[in-house]
Amino acid sequence: MPELPEIESLRRILARSVVGRTIVSARVTDRRLRQPVTTRFASRVSSHSIAGVSRRAKYLIIELDDGKSEDPTAIIMHFGMSGSLTRRDGKFDGSGLDENHDHVELDLDDDTKLVYNDPRRFGLVLLTHLSEVDSTPELKDLGPEPLSEDFNADYLAKVARGRKTAIKNLIMDQGVVAGIGNIYASEVLFRAGVQPNRRASLVSREEIERIVAETKPLLLESIKRHGTTFRNYRDISGRPGRYGKLLMVYGREGEKCLKCGNKIRAITVGQRSTFYCAHCQK
Numbered sequence: 001m002p003e004l005p006e007i008e009s010l011r012r013i014l015a016r017s018v019v020g021r022t023i024v025s026a027r028v029t030d031r032r033l034r035q036p037v038t039t040r041f042a043s044r045v046s047s048h049s050i051a052g053v054s055r056r057a058k059y060l061i062i063e064l065d066d067g068k069s070e071d072p073t074a075i076i077m078h079f080g081m082s083g084s085l086t087r088r089d090g091k092f093d094g095s096g097l098d099e100n101h102d103h104v105e106l107d108l109d110d111d112t113k114l115v116y117n118d119p120r121r122f123g124l125v126l127l128t129h130l131s132e133v134d135s136t137p138e139l140k141d142l143g144p145e146p147l148s149e150d151f152n153a154d155y156l157a158k159v160a161r162g163r164k165t166a167i168k169n170l171i172m173d174q175g176v177v178a179g180i181g182n183i184y185a186s187e188v189l190f191r192a193g194v195q196p197n198r199r200a201s202l203v204s205r206e207e208i209e210r211i212v213a214e215t216k217p218l219l220l221e222s223i224k225r226h227g228t229t230f231r232n233y234r235d236i237s238g239r240p241g242r243y244g245k246l247l248m249v250y251g252r253e254g255e256k257c258l259k260c261g262n263k264i265r266a267i268t269v270g271q272r273s274t275f276y277c278a279h280c281q282k
């Protein structure tokens with residue numbers, strides 16, 4: 001499942017490569033995503049240029065401009081479990097991507113196209129006005145971005161107060177902090193030395209500070225490396241992410257802890273596989 005670093009690295013590549021291009025035409029070959037794609041999609045985006053690409057949590061926002069609207073159209077994309085967005089030209093190597101799951105295509109004026117593919121259809125392709133992006137049902141209740149100043153120890157200590165939920169569930173709660181999923185939650189807590197199933201309200205101030213301090217460099221490093229490796233995820237150029245090799249606990253059950261050599265354990269917290277080192281994490 002793509003997480004924040006995957007979407008942010010995709011955003012950065014798109015910001016460099018497609019901003020300023022015009023959408024010549026568009027096609028929706030299958031509307032059946034988590035919510036149906038609007039039947040007016042093609043007509044509402046055609047002849048618009050791409051004015052910018054932004055991100056909120058794991059949502060990618062493609063800002064359009066038709067040269068006349070005061071409040072232009074925006075495309076909001078979410079990639080669900082298995083979605084991808086690839087920019088393709090005649091030489092694109094589509095191996096591993098099943099064309100039967102190319103649901104939405106945007107033809108650009110440089111003879112490339114952006115293709116939204118999602119085999120499992122948990123993703124979203126929505127249209128809204130730019131001024132309304134933050135108030136859509138999907139985005140309106142999201143907590144602060146983990147890379148912003150608003151995500152700090154004072155804030156996290158405040159939301160942890162009185163919460164009986166496990167600390168891992170708390171930092172995966174999109175209303176608490178937006179964009180941290182299962183992988184980075186496990187990794188952050190390992191680096192902070194905090195066991196994932198500790199009750200949030202009992203995590204000390206010092207531990208909260210370590211969690212916040214470890215989150216930002218981990219996400220930034222992962223963004224730099226184009227996200228994590230997943231079978232179904234490719235970055236815009238079709239390359240898989242490379243972060244996988246640097247994961248210290250996620251997916252490493254039974255393997256040696258890279259800090260102390262004890263075995264990494266796997267438990268279930270909030271119905272999600274959770275990896276930790278019982279020696280390094282208290």
Ligand SMILES: [Zn+2]
Binds near residue numbers: 257277
């Ligand atoms: Zn260890």
